[in-house]
Amino acid sequence: MCEDLSEAALVERIAALEVSKSAAAAEQAELTMALDAARRAREAAAGVPASQRGKGLASEVALARKDSPNRGGRHLGFARALVYEMPHTLAALKAGxxxxxxxTLIVRESACLSVEDRARLDERMCADQNALEGKGDKRIEADAKAIAYRLDPQAxxxxxxxxxxxRSVxxxxxxxxxxxxxxxxPMPQGVAVYAALRRTADTCGDGRGRGQVMADTLVERITGRPADVAVPVAVELVITDETLLGGDPTPGRIPGYGPIPAAVACRLAADAAADARSKATVRRLYRHPTSGALVAMESRARRFPAGMARFIAVRDDTCRTPYCDAPIRHTDHATPHAAGGATSLRNGLGECEACNYAKEAPGWRVRTFCDHQGRHTAEFTTPTGATHHSTAPPLLGDLVPLKASGIEIHLSDLLAA
Structure with a gap:
């Protein structure tokens, strides 16, 4: 037991486990490349075009590691660089x-180099593992950058x-x-943005702190709306009528953000309704009496109608692929429309762009089902037969049905009533 160990033994064990973590990461990289080679060989034998081989593998690796598909691509690229191009870095990782x-920092800084120069950087950085002792993240990154620049300044x-x-946000x-x-x-624009916000803060003497002034100025300049004007909450806040008008403690939810305390949700709604310069509306939705799941609707169209797509976005909150928290970009058929899949809430999934394309790879299968309480679950089966499940979050927990559907009411009218 841990309590039986001395302090020195505890520190020793912690250090040993850190080495084990590094060794496990190295083995994961080697296994990832073994999987990549086996998959490509099998698909080549099956006549899959070279450009399509390995499609969806990054997402499969991500699911195996309980990680987002975006990081699955990084894991795959990281493993490929280590195993095939950077043996010294791999050995240093394996040794702890x-x-x-x-x-990862070393691989990232070498990404722009040719294979030959990447091998030279690998040797200079990691051939002598003792030289890595005591170097932190910044030092490792700086050394790799310096070597890369000496090897190929133009790159x-x-x-x-x-x-x-x-550039993005x-x-x-x-x-x-x-x-x-x-x-x-880009650096010049980033510095200019920060300098402009700081100048405003330096000349403001209304009692707000510097950070508060900079944050308020950023909001005002981007939205064109004074920072003290309540934000419109027409579709962005999901809240029950019991919470809004009856003091129920059930949290509200911001799609893509998550739950917020009932008091905060009510304050957002009330502020927006009370401010004549803002706008607030409530959209009523039916949901299951105990699970909080939204009721189904169906369309004969191949494309999801705007209302149904919005409904799915509210239900799913973020991409439905397990472990992926990316924003929803596509409303997709779990069972493809070409295979008879219905354009319905049950067969519809909110997904990010990358996950939607990844599951189109050969061997992937997705099916959806609802339990007796209406909870919507998607089952993802990878080409190896591994299954992973994702259940849509309850709309707002265990609640009774709302009393109306498909109408939009001005919140100020409700509050006045």
Whole structure:
């Protein structure tokens, strides 16, 4: 038992487990490449075109690792680089001289190099494992960057030229009903944005903190709406009439964000209704009396009608592939329409773009079913026969049905009543 060990023995065991984690990561990389080779060989023998071989494998690896499909692609690329091109880095990972993340940093910084130069970087960085001792993440990254630049300066410049094409914006939940909005921008624009926000904060003397002024200014300049004006909550807030009007403690839910406390949900709705410069509406939906699952509807069209697609987006919240938290981009048929799949809520799935395309690979199968309480479950079967399940979250928990459907009511009228 752990309590029987001395402090020195406990530290020793912790260190040994860290080495084991690194060794396990190295073995995962080797097994991933063995799977890749076996899959491609089988598909080649079956006459699958070369461009289609291995399609969907990254998502399969992600499911096996209980990770998102996006990270599955990274795992596959990481394994390919280690096993086929960077033997010294693989050996250092296997020996515990590198953690998986630090090995990933080395692979990432070498990605723009030719195979020959990548091998040279691998040797200079990791041939002597003792030289890795004591180096943290930043030092590992900086050393790899320096070596890469010496080996091929033009490749580094070319990568910097291409980088602005990757500019984007993300949002993810933060504690206490807050969010992180992250922007990846070219350095000059990013510095200019921050400097402009800071200048505004430096000249503001209304008692708000610097960070508060910068955050409020960002909201105002992007939305064109004063920061003190309540945000419209027409479709973005899912809340029961019992919570809104009867004081029920059942949480509300923001699609794509998750549950928020009942008091916070009511405050958002009330603020939006009370502010004449804002707008708030409530859309009524039926749901199962105990499970909270939404009732079904069906269409004969191949494409999901806008209302049904919105319904599925609210029901599924995020991509329905197990472990994938990406926003929904596609409303897809679990059983393909060409195979007789209905355009219905039961057969419909909200998925991100990558997952939707991944499950079209040969050997993948998806089926959906509902239990006696109306809970919607999707079963994903990979080409190896492994099955993974994903159940849509309850709309708002165990609730009685709402009393109307398909109508939109101004929240201010409800509150006034």
């Amino acid at each position: 001289a590198l953690s998986e993340w630090r090995a 580094i410049v070319d990568r910097a030229v291409r980088a602005p094409a990757q 993300w949002i993810r939940p933060a504690p206490d009903a807050m969010t992180y909005v992250t922007a990846l921008l």
